[in-house]
Each structure stands twice: as C-alpha cells, then as structure tokens.
Amino acid sequence: MVEGAPATAEKSLVLADLKENLTHGTVLNDKNAVAMPVAAMNALLGVVQRSSANTMMGLQDELKEASQEILDWNSREGNRSNIALASGCELFLRYSTRTFLELTDFKECRAAILERGQRFAGISLAARDKIARVGHGFIRDGQIILTHGWSRVVAALLLKAAETKHFSLYILEGRPDAAGAKAAEFYSKAGIPTTVILDSAMGYVMESVDSVLIGAEGVVENGGIVNKIGTYALSICARAHDKPVYVAAESYKFARLYPLNQKDLPPTKSVALKFIDTTQDTNAVVSVLPEIKVDQPPGDYTPAKFITLLFTDLGVLTPSAVSDELIRLYQ
C-alpha cells in the first residue's frame, strides 16, 4: 500500500481526537471524567466522519487500524486496562457495521453508522448514571460497604446512594498504586464516613461488612471479571462469609475472553513494588536483593461463581446473563 504519509497523518489525527476527548472532563480522577473506552469511541467516530472509503470493507479496515493504533498508544502509555478499551472498540465496530446488513447504499450506510455510533457513544457516556440508578437501591440505611480500587462507576453509584441513605465505607488501601487511599479522600469529601484498611485486613473486617461493591476493568464471557489485583481474594473472602459481591460495570466492558484460570489472561506488564516498614519511625525502605523475584501482576480474574450480581446499563444481570448478552451483541 502506497499511503505511507496519509496513514500516519490519519493516525496522529485519531490520537489527537482521543486525547481531546479524554481531557474533556478535566481531572482524570474526577467522577465526571470521560472513561478511556468512551473517548476511544468518539475518536473512532471522527475516523468515520473523515473517511474517504467507498466500500464497507474499506471503512471497516480504517476503523480496525484506528482501534489498533489506540490500543498500541494505551500500552505505550503504560495504562493498565486494555481489556475494556479493546472490547469497547470492538463493540463499537460491531454495533455500527451491523447497519451494513440493513442498508445497501454506502452513503446512506455511512450516515446511519455515524448516527448509530453517536448513539452508542452517548449510551456509554450515560451508562454511569443508569448504573447508579439501578444499583443504588441495593445499599440500605446503616450498612457498611467494602470496596476496592478506584472506579468512577462505583463512585457514581455510591454518591447517588448517599443522597438518600446513611451508610459507611471500608476501602482497601490498594497497593501498589494506593488507589484506595486516593478514593477515600474523594468519598470523605463527599460526606460518606470512610475507613481505609490494609489489603491484608479484608478477612478481619469481612464479618462486619454487609456487602462488597467493586468495579471491573473487563467483564468476561462466563460472567467473571478482571479487576485490580486483590479482587479475587476479596470475593473468595466474601463468599466464605456469605456476603454478596456486587460488580458495577458498563456494557462496553463485556469482552470476548474466556479465561480458565489466572494464567489464561492476556499478558500485562508487571508493576514495580517498593517495601516500606511504616511501623518504624524512619519509614525506611526495605531493600530486596536482586536475586529475589518480585512478581506483581496488576490484575486478576474473579470467576463468575463468586459474583452475586452485576449492575450494568443493560440492567441488573446475573453472571450467566453476560454470555447471553454477548451472544446477542456479537451476532
């Protein structure tokens, strides 16, 4: 193919679009910030608008290239969650190119794709509010909720619940990126009584909490989830104490993966670990000999049997309903 220069020009346009969409919502930690997959979908819409292709196949190729470019950029940036991004892009592709089966004229098709794509992106943006609406009823007055990691969906849900109910939160500190500690500040400012605990204290507190509420980086085909490391242990602990585990996730996070065990996940970059003894006043860093292997997978896989319900923009689903939805979405 001859288009060396136009291709790279197009690629940089896509990335520019993506970055612009991402920074739309100010600070990344803010609950109103745009999620990465939604920003990617908007960028792909830009591709459709600018496209000079005359056939469906041509347009699909352009979209695939653009998605791949976005995914590569994401892994270059060192961001963790590739699953939701990949699944969001693929779903967008499927959703918009299904139009081709209905309309035969390409120009009409393209207009319809644009319209559908915008609708899909809009749905995804509104997903958080819908999830908050369907899910906040599962939190009742006087309950203690345990959560893990920072998730904007969970934040939206908890804030909505806090409008009408009094409850308190336990948050795991979330090593190594202290996500929990950062989230605690946010919730505390919003007026919810929050306690931050050590990751290893999840067993200790489990008897006092009423339910566990977590987000997901990706929802896999059998209804399990991929999330920040520690989620698997948390859900096993909750199951052992008969506490419900609720997952809040948008439907574009439904991925066509079927992991059989932890090793079956797509490979991710290991994150560096630092060991600090905080019981000592000096807070000295405990150094580790180079021969000692320090393995830090950033995410783990929680099987469906440990999850009670999923709050999604398609409604409240049981884990087995995820596959049914996926079959319908990818048909």
Add this chain to the structure above:
Amino acid sequence: GRERLEQKAFHLCSLKKIWGRPSFDIMEGSNTDKISGGDAQKKAKKEKPANFVIPPKKPKLSKAERRALQEQQRAAKAQRQGQPTDKSSGKTQGKQQNTTSPVSNKNQEQNKTSAAPTQRSEVLAVNADGTKDPKQISVLAHLPPFRDPKDKPDELLGVQLKSSNIREQLHPEILQTGRAYATGIICHSNPRCRAMLKAMDAAIQDCVPDDSINDIKDFRHTWVNKVLKPSFQFFTEDCRPHSVGMGNAFTFLKSAIGALDRDMELPKAKALLSESIDAYLQERIDYADLAIAKHACEKIVDDDVILTFGHSEAVRAVLVEAAKAKQFRVIVCDARPLLTGKDMLLDLRQASLNCTYIYLNALSFVMKDVTKVFLGAEALMSDGSVLGLLGTACVALASQSVPVLVCSETYKISNRIQLESITNNEIGNPSHVLEGPLGDNLRVMSLTYDLTPASFVSGIITEMGILPPTSVAVLSMEMDPQQ
C-alpha cells in the same frame, strides 16, 4: 351416591398406600363433604330421578381381602395381555412393562408379607410367552428393554415386496444401517447421524413415484411419510433408540424436504436434497469440528497435561490440531464395556502425541498431574447439562479442581432438560457387564449414558466459540430458530 364414594375412596387409599403417602380416612366422608359442599350433596340426593336404581351394596372387604382381589385382577389382565401377536410383540411387551411393573412392584412387596413370605421375587415384565422376566430392574422399568439382535435375526433382515405393511418396504440400505446400529458396528453420535442421513439419502434417491396411490400428488409428502418416517421408526424401535443428534438431523431433513418446491421435477429435487444433506453433514459436523479445534487450541498451552475420556471426534480434532503447535501430553481414560478409549489412543498416537492410557479406577491417581480436561458429549441439554457416554460424569466430578471443557457440535443441542441420568437413558447389553447365567437373585444393570450437571462444566466449546453452560439455550435459539 355412597357406593361411588366408597369405590373412589378405596381406589385413592390403595394408591396412597402404594406411593407411601399418609392416608387420611376418606371413608367417613368428612373431607369430601366439605370439598363438594354439604348442601350441594344433600340437594343432589333429593333431586334423583324416579327411575334411578340403587345397586346392591357391595360387601365391605378387609384390607387383605381388597389387596388379594386387586392382585387377582392384575394377574388376570397381565395374562390376557401376555399373548400378543408376532409383529407387535416388542411394542406391547414394552408397554406392558411400563404400565404394570411400577405399580404391581410395590404392591407385591407389601403383599408378600401377608401372602407368601418365602417368595421375594418382584412381579416384573412379562415375556411373549407369558412368563415373567425376573431380569428387569424396577427403577429402569420406564425404559425400553434391551433388544439383543441375536434373539430375532429375521426381524432385521426381512423385506417383502408388494407388502401392505410399510415397514416391510424399507430400502436395503436402511436395513443394512439398522442392522449395523443394532449390532453395535456403528456407534457414537456422529457416525450414527452420518450413516442415518446417508441411508435416507439413498432411500430417497431410489424412490419411485407409486402411480397406484391416486390421492396425493405431492412427492414431498410421499418421501416424508412413506420413506423417511417408517425408516426412522424402524431405526428407533427395532434397532436402537435414536440419539439426540439423529433426532435433530431428522428434523432438519424433514424441513429440507418441506422447503423444496412442490412443482419441481423429481430428479432435480433429489439432487437438491442430496446437496442439502451433504452440506448439513459438512457444516454441522466436519467444519464444526475444525472450528471447535481452532477455539480450543487457544486454551491449550505448553506443558499441559490433558485428560480425556473415551472417544470423541470433536476432542480428537482439538488435540490433533493443538499437537501441531504446542507441546503437551494426554491421558486417555477408558471404561468398560465399550472401551472406546482404545480408538482414541490409536488416533492420538498417529498424531505423535505423548499419551498415557488408564482405566477409570486409576483416575484419582493421575488427577494430581492433570491441568485441563476435555470431554466429548452425546447431547447438550438446554440447561447446560451434558449427556455423555457412561463414565463422563465420573471424570467431570473427579476433575473439579481443574477446568473441565466439553467439546460438542451445536447439532447435538436438545431442547429438553433432564434432571438426572435415569429418566432418559438406554439400557445396554447386560452380558457386557456380566457374562454367563445369573442366579435368581442377581440382576445386571447396564446403562449407556450419564448426565453431567452444568455446575461441573467450566465451559462448552462449540463451533460458535466457548460459552458457559448456562448459555446453551440461547445458542440453540440462534442456530436453529425454527425449532
């Protein structure tokens, strides 16, 4: 009036005693009075017509006498139905066993304490000559009994030209295939389905329009009703009960014929039908196995130890395909009486795979090394349970610490749900389990299939991808929307 009430109550009481429910005393009439409404009954009595004849009161029998009378009536009925005609012997025998054994069974057991305490034999099936069959097992009484092909050799071979009985006009290929089914030469879901479709194709190709039938001019109707349905009935009733895959394929065949144009010329219609049959076999079985292999290969990694049970075309396709790119070893588990694992072992060795061969009793010994389990299926139920050859459920149960993947083509999806292995099964050859003459007190239970509950299965690999067992129903709706 009172007599009818008495009779009803007696019937109910005896039924309740048989099924072990606590019996409450209806004879006093209190409950039924309340149910029907005391006033209404009194009104009914008053409005009796003038010529209403009240039959003489029957003598009140004691419990033992009533039981004896019932047993007498049952024996008489059994005697009457125990002399069937030659052709329908199998059918009535089957029906006879179904209707009389469960009830007479339990009754007899209660009778024996009062009647003949020395005789422990249960009243069971009745043979053609009226003698009772002591070899049948009560819990399997609802299943058609095993038909040994050696018993009635001419039934499977007889063809009579110009016979009025449609069953005697079967195509020789149908007869041949049927015989192969009955003697076990063709077994397992995929080969049986292929053989059935090929035989029916041959039968249709040779079908000549019968001008003597003056009413129906629709060749499709003739094909389905005069050729296909009798053949299928022959397979199922005289040779061997059909598998789920065969049933689905037969439904497809009927709809394929229905889709033909009524006014099409016969040679063209036959060619078209033949093409459809070949396409079905190719797409739903051969290509499906290739697609299953492609999906499953992603789940096999180097240094895996894969356990499999018996012979399955889909699993074989998976392992042979994966062997091209990955290094792993296979443990083939096998079980009597069919020992289908031997064929699997040969096939895998031809693909140069590193194999171990064990019997089912060595399973717990090797389980610590196993990393994944791949099982074949005879049918998939709508709730995700898997019907497999006897022993599959055992392997799935023992492997709960590792992923258990079931490989099955979608044409085997049934729209039934089965709760356990006994409601719908096939009684196999008893001599496979235990040879030689058995004493009066020894019976042999030989089953063919067992059911693996959906919760034991980690995932089902079909040509559409890997899905959780709970999604089988959705998949069957997507694949065959007209069913």
